[in-house]
Amino acid sequence: MVAPAVPEIIEEEIESAVDCRNEALPTLRELGPPDLVHLVKQSIKSGNKQSGVYHHVTGIDASSSASLAAYVNTIIYSPNDKSTKVISGLYCCYNAFSRLDMRVEVKIPGGVESYCIDERGDKRVASDGLWMETFLCGVLRAYAYADDGGGDSIKKIIGVRRFDPITSTEMEHKFLDAAERLFFKGPQLGSEPEVQVPNIASNHLTTGLISYIHTTGRYTSGINLFEKLRTRDLEVSSLLAKVMIFADEEVQAVKLLHDTVAKLPMDYSLLDCQATFCQSKGRLDWALECAKRGVTAAPSEFGTWARLAEVYVGLEQWDLALLTLNSCPMFTYQDKDLPRMPDPARILLPVLPESMLDEIDEPPQYDGDQVHSSLRKLHAAGYKGTFLKAYSLLTEVTAKIGWDQLLRVRSQVFVMEEEYRSEKQTGSSQHLSNPNASTTALRGTPSPVVNGNTKSDGHTNGATNSQTDDEETLHEKLQDSPTSSNSPPDSATIADEAIEKPEHTITPEVVKSGNDDSANEATTTSKYTQFHNKRLCERWLDNLFMVLYEDLRIYTIWRTDMARAQSESSDYRKSAEEWEILGELAERLHHFPEAVEAYQACLRVRFSPRAMKGVLKMYEEKGRNGEVLQAMIRLIAWQYRWYSEFSPALLRTIRKLIEHEGAVKVRSIVQATSLPQPVLDLTHRYVELCVAFRSNGSEA
Numbered sequence: 001m002v003a004p005a006v007p008e009i010i011e012e013e014i015e016s017a018v019d020c021r022n023e024a025l026p027t028l029r030e031l032g033p034p035d036l037v038h039l040v041k042q043s044i045k046s047g048n049k050q051s052g053v054y055h056h057v058t059g060i061d062a063s064s065s066a067s068l069a070a071y072v073n074t075i076i077y078s079p080n081d082k083s084t085k086v087i088s089g090l091y092c093c094y095n096a097f098s099r100l101d102m103r104v105e106v107k108i109p110g111g112v113e114s115y116c117i118d119e120r121g122d123k124r125v126a127s128d129g130l131w132m133e134t135f136l137c138g139v140l141r142a143y144a145y146a147d148d149g150g151g152d153s154i155k156k157i158i159g160v161r162r163f164d165p166i167t168s169t170e171m172e173h174k175f176l177d178a179a180e181r182l183f184f185k186g187p188q189l190g191s192e193p194e195v196q197v198p199n200i201a202s203n204h205l206t207t208g209l210i211s212y213i214h215t216t217g218r219y220t221s222g223i224n225l226f227e228k229l230r231t232r233d234l235e236v237s238s239l240l241a242k243v244m245i246f247a248d249e250e251v252q253a254v255k256l257l258h259d260t261v262a263k264l265p266m267d268y269s270l271l272d273c274q275a276t277f278c279q280s281k282g283r284l285d286w287a288l289e290c291a292k293r294g295v296t297a298a299p300s301e302f303g304t305w306a307r308l309a310e311v312y313v314g315l316e317q318w319d320l321a322l323l324t325l326n327s328c329p330m331f332t333y334q335d336k337d338l339p340r341m342p343d344p345a346r347i348l349l350p351v352l353p354e355s356m357l358d359e360i361d362e363p364p365q366y367d368g369d370q371v372h373s374s375l376r377k378l379h380a381a382g383y384k385g386t387f388l389k390a391y392s393l394l395t396e397v398t399a400k401i402g403w404d405q406l407l408r409v410r411s412q413v414f415v416m417e418e419e420y421r422s423e424k425q426t427g428s429s430q431h432l433s434n435p436n437a438s439t440t441a442l443r444g445t446p447s448p449v450v451n452g453n454t455k456s457d458g459h460t461n462g463a464t465n466s467q468t469d470d471e472e473t474l475h476e477k478l479q480d481s482p483t484s485s486n487s488p489p490d491s492a493t494i495a496d497e498a499i500e501k502p503e504h505t506i507t508p509e510v511v512k513s514g515n516d517d518s519a520n521e522a523t524t525t526s527k528y529t530q531f532h533n534k535r536l537c538e539r540w541l542d543n544l545f546m547v548l549y550e551d552l553r554i555y556t557i558w559r560t561d562m563a564r565a566q567s568e569s570s571d572y573r574k575s576a577e578e579w580e581i582l583g584e585l586a587e588r589l590h591h592f593p594e595a596v597e598a599y600q601a602c603l604r605v606r607f608s609p610r611a612m613k614g615v616l617k618m619y620e621e622k623g624r625n626g627e628v629l630q631a632m633i634r635l636i637a638w639q640y641r642w643y644s645e646f647s648p649a650l651l652r653t654i655r656k657l658i659e660h661e662g663a664v665k666v667r668s669i670v671q672a673t674s675l676p677q678p679v680l681d682l683t684h685r686y687v688e689l690c691v692a693f694r695s696n697g698s699e700a
Helices: 016-027 065-076 127-145 154-155 169-189 205-216 221-231 236-247 250-263 270-280 282-298 302-314 318-327 387-399 403-413 417-426 435-442 471-480 492-497 508-512 519-528 539-567 576-588 592-605 610-620 625-641 648-661 663-671 677-692
Strands: 008-010 035-043 050-058 082-095 098-107 110-117 159-161 346-348
Touching: 008 221, 016 050, 016 082, 016 098, 035 065, 050 127, 065 082, 065 098, 065 110, 065 663, 082 127, 098 127, 098 403, 110 318, 127 169, 127 205, 169 221, 205 221, 205 236, 205 270, 221 236, 221 610, 236 250, 236 270, 250 270, 270 302, 270 592, 282 302, 302 318, 302 387, 318 387, 318 403, 387 403, 387 539, 387 576, 539 576, 576 592, 576 610, 592 610, 610 625, 625 648, 625 663, 625 677, 648 663, 663 677
Parallel strands: 050 159
Antiparallel strands: 008 050, 008 346, 035 050, 035 082, 082 098, 098 110
């Protein structure tokens, strides 16, 4: 198949992009940026005129200097550009294990030179061990920077060619062998933003391995790898159990978890895996005990608290869900090591005929000026990392019980402003002790028991990130002030700074006017009738409530206007970008039918990969495989048009279709589509990958 076109970003000054990469090397934290390919071109007509062009790439085999030089040669001897000739080329590939930038320089005429640059800019010799590390980092980056089909990753970095790093079982063996050799160096690579401290089971290497296995369905290879690694460290058992569950070997997975937890009772990865499995089977009572033990084992990790909050939401224990959410340690989001390049002189983004399709090649109608200002100001759209997960949990609760009931539960659990002012005037708060929300959530009862009575109850409080307070110190703090543990010790200063006036906080009168007939609500209310039995809401969570209020306000206005337009038999007009934003808004609020409705309205105006991806989810859930393939063809063509021939999410969707329908039927449905043959061939390539990996259903 023809490779994607080559984008060209033309520099103002030759090699300025390479200089920027050199300057950024000391600041790289994790896997590093995509590979940089820099060329120096010379005009054929005027021999003295030279220019520097570059692009980024992922998925190229970086196991040796020869493979990188081969890629540079495919660019140098490209027949498309006949007005210039390439006189030199440079390939830069970051080794995140050794913190070195591997370089392969091709000179014409001349030869090939390979070396590496350290953080100080000094040259070093590139050894075989360094190339193995670089190869593994290259595969992990290909998955980390891959697009999920919605186009967000493609739009984030201009001019990135994305290739599939593993296209055969031979490359798979090479990848898994390198992963086995370097597995216990994985924590050096960092981890996902939700993980505070990388460990053997949670780092970018394990994330990449699980993503590869889940995408390709190569479960047997994954089980073999983790079984070998488990003989060296039992902590690998959680990864082995995950792959076994993926492979429907649940009995073996449960037995493995049981045996390993008996030996490692405080391994939170194992406990989280158990809780997740119990959740999937509907045994939330079992999941609750596992989640509580997970928090006990890792109180400074966001994931354990988020899992406990999920279980409480499933059990419809809304008060404990909010208390648990309030106790989650929140981390500042750290984005990937994106390339920081100088402003270019020009950008050339060519299109190959193979990816041309009328409905996706139409120039987009950039209607940014037509987007209403209220839609532009929705802060929830920019949430990532821990804040995104916390907001998702909050919206899930809202979708189940409604905004009014959420506010009632909030007023029962947290101190409201009027309550605080009243208590401050009486001055009685100085003599009251406040229960720790963290241990309240763990006990499963909001009874006002002071934290620290037993050794098993000493856990992190509020939004502490990396350490737990001593039980006696924490007890003294709670006696001095009702505030959370991440505030300064001065109680007066704490109270004045921590309590802010929320725009939407309900008053006690509103609470009293609610439905008092519910026995369950009355019982819950009685638990929080006194001021000293409540907690202060963390500032970040209070801000989430405000952001949620704004989301709900815009959503309600939209649905009201649409209903009015339908009753009046008039058209309800929005620009394509507005429909896309409204679809994302409805999806955030867990109103999926309304989200699909907005996405479909967007697609009627113009093509949008994000909207098509949203509609694709609906087709998958309803089992409409014909429509799934039609959406896939267009998404794959759009990806290829923007230089990406590899998307793990789209490959996984094709693999699932093949498992249900068979490769022959999928090929037939694709071929029967009345679209240009080159466009259909792009989808056929994904099917061929599944056949190469011998996925279920591909044998026929």
